[in-house]
Amino acid sequence: MLSNACKYAIRSILYLAINSSEDNKIGVKIIAEELETPQPFLAKLLQQLTRDKLVSSTKGPNGGFYLDSKNRKNAIWDVIISIDGTSKFDNCFLGLAKCDDRNPCPVHFIVSPFKDKILSSFRDKTIDEYVVEIKNTNRVISLKDLDLFENEDS
Amino acid sequence: MLSNACKYAIRSILYLAINSSEDNKIGVKIIAEELETPQPFLAKLLQQLTRDKLVSSTKGPNGGFYLDSKNRKNAIWDVIISIDGTSKFDNCFLGLAKCDDRNPCPVHFIVSPFKDKILSSFRDKTIDEYVVEIKNTNRVISLKDLDLFENEDS
DNA sequence: ATAAAAAAAGAGATTCTTGTCTTAAACTCG
DNA sequence: CGAGTTTAAGACAAGAATCTCTTTTTTTAT
Numbered sequence: 023m024l025s026n027a028c029k030y031a032i033r034s035i036l037y038l039a040i041n042s043s044e045d046n047k048i049g050v051k052i053i054a055e056e057l058e059t060p061q062p063f064l065a066k067l068l069q070q071l072t073r074d075k076l077v078s079s080t081k082g083p084n085g086g087f088y089l090d091s092k093n094r095k096n097a098i099w100d101v102i103i104s105i106d107g108t109s110k111f112d113n114c115f116l117g118l119a120k121c122d123d124r125n126p127c128p129v130h131f132i133v134s135p136f137k138d139k140i141l142s143s144f145r146d147k148t149i150d151e152y153v154v155e156i157k158n159t160n161r162v163i164s165l166k167d168l169d170l171f172e173n174e175d176s
Numbered sequence: 177m178l179s180n181a182c183k184y185a186i187r188s189i190l191y192l193a194i195n196s197s198e199d200n201k202i203g204v205k206i207i208a209e210e211l212e213t214p215q216p217f218l219a220k221l222l223q224q225l226t227r228d229k230l231v232s233s234t235k236g237p238n239g240g241f242y243l244d245s246k247n248r249k250n251a252i253w254d255v256i257i258s259i260d261g262t263s264k265f266d267n268c269f270l271g272l273a274k275c276d277d278r279n280p281c282p283v284h285f286i287v288s289p290f291k292d293k294i295l296s297s298f299r300d301k302t303i304d305e306y307v308v309e310i311k312n313t314n315r316v317i318s319l320k321d322l323d324l325f326e327n328e329d330s
Numbered sequence: 331a332t333a334a335a336a337a338a339a340g341a342g343a344t345t346c347t348t349g350t351c352t353t354a355a356a357c358t359c360g
Numbered sequence: 361c362g363a364g365t366t367t368a369a370g371a372c373a374a375g376a377a378t379c380t381c382t383t384t385t386t387t388t389a390t
Contacts, residue, residue, distance in 0.1 A: 023177050026378070029271035036282070049336065058273070063379050069338060082387025083335045117183035118316065119212070128190070128306070128315045129297055136290035143283055152282070161282045162272065180348070203366065217349050223368060235367045236357025 028106040030059045031067045035101050036163045038077060038089045039153045047079075047086030056164050067105065074104045089149065098152060099145035111137060182259040184213045185221045189255050190317045192231060192243045193307045201233075201240030210318050221259065228258045243303065252306060253299035265291060 024032075034053055042048050050068060054061035068087055071077045076096055079087045102108065114121035115133045123130070147155070156163065178186075188207055196202050204222060208215035222241055225231045230250055233241045256262065268275035269287045277284070301309070310317065 023269065024271075026271060033270060033272075047336095051336095060379055062381075065337075066339095066379085072337085079337060080387070081335080081337045081385075083389065085336050085387065087337085115177065116187060116317075117178075117180060118187075118318075121316065125316045128310050128317065129294060130315075132290070132293045132297060136286070139286045140283060143286055156282050161284075162275065162279045163270075163282065164272075201366095205366095214349060216351075219367080220349085220369095226367085233367060234357070235355075235365080237359065237365045239357065239366050241367085 023110055024102070025106050027063075027067055028102055030057065030064055031071060031101050031105045032098055033057050033059075033163055034064065034068060034087075035071070035077065035089070035098070035149060036153065036156065038087060039094060039149050040156070040163070042086075042088035044088060044090060047084065047088045049086040053087065056166060058164070071101065071104060074100075076100055076104060094150040095148050097145055097148055098143075099141075102144065111141065177264055178256070179260050181217075181221055182256055184211065184218055185225060185255050185259045186252055187211050187213075187317055188218065188222060188241075189225070189231065189243070189252070189303060190307065190310065192241055193248060193303050194310075194317070196240075196242035198242060198244060201238065201242045203240040207241065210320060212318075225255065225258060228254075230254055230258060248304040249302050251299055251302055252297075253295075256298065265295065 034057060037053060037057060038048065050061060050065045053059075053068075054064045057064070068077060068079070072079050072087070075093070077087050077093055078090045079085065102111075114127055115129050116127045118127050121127045121130055123134070155161075188211060191207060191211060192202065204215060204219045207213075207222075208218045211218070222231060222233070226233050226241070229247070231241050231247055232244045233239070256265075268281055269283050270281045272281050275281045275284055277288070309315075
């Protein structure tokens with residue numbers, strides 16, 4: 023569904039939303055380590071996101087990437103548009119050129135509600151709101167967060 | 177989610193299940209035209225499926241591809257295994273190496289039920305049963321089937 | 331000013347997917 | 361048997377996705 027590039031980008035945005043601020047910019051190196059992604063490749067993606075005003079950056083010592091308050095009003099959906107485009111979401115699961123409620127492919131009515139849910143998760147919430155939800159429901163976005171079954175009795 | 181190759185393969189299998197028999201073998205050329213797929217590429221895929229005993233074939237005049245009764249006892253899932261492998265179904269939607277019910281990514285609980293449904297649609301039915309369902313519920317597998325809104329008042 | 335740090339940019343390399351082309355093998359029918 | 365038809369197989373080609381490397385530009389701190 024999503025390319026690796028887009029997955030990296032989404033995780034970066036969420037990582038920056040949670041961990042960065044105007045006073046705490048984060049370099050590619052750190053981000054790539056935290057998310058366990060190839061560093062130079064991630065750099066390219068962050069450049070792309072910066073061009074599209076989805077993340078902010080400054081060069082030089084103490085520079086790095088961060089999200090300002092304007093960036094935080096965007097949605098994950100904007101990241102997907104920037105990196106992958108939306109075609110993968112529009113296309114039929116079995117590749118039929120014309121597949122809709124009236125002429126459904128064999129899995130259309132399984133795929134369609136799923137797409138709606140994913141779409142509203144990505145499109146109808148700002149990054150800010152998304153992060154609140156992530157925190158409230160204790161979601162994971164990098165591997166370092168894993169509790170590794172430490173609290174077995176919770 | 178699925179590669180083009182796999183989509184073509186699934187649609188071919190369903191096409192053969194509906195239209196072919198031991199007495200009515202169908203050549204690559206026809207199948208490729210019906211499904212609107214690149215012909216030599218589809219030939220490769222059908223060879224692969226034949227090697228894996230998911231479709232049957234005979235060479236020479238009046239030869240072609242078809243499903244015998246044994247082929248019809250397989251599942252779509254076997255086609256996916258043959259062409260794509262199952263990794264795309266196992267992997268996290270956001271690419272996290274470790275994402276499960278206990279350490280869920282932000283969309284885990286949206287994706288997970290969808291995967292279960294798609295999986296049971298593909299894995300828990302034989303091709304034969306699948307085709308019955310397709311026919312009963314009037315599903316589309318090639319472009320030629322489209323009713324193009326002729327029966328607006330139904 | 332100068333040096334160091336960091337992103338920006340662009341070229342290039344690798345791998346995977348997709349697709350094509352050619353030749354061989356097998357089968358059928360006259 | 362022999363010609364034609366069709367799959368089988370393998371090499372090859374084009375494109376996209378992924379990933380790397382090098383150079384440039386900007387900024388900060390000394």
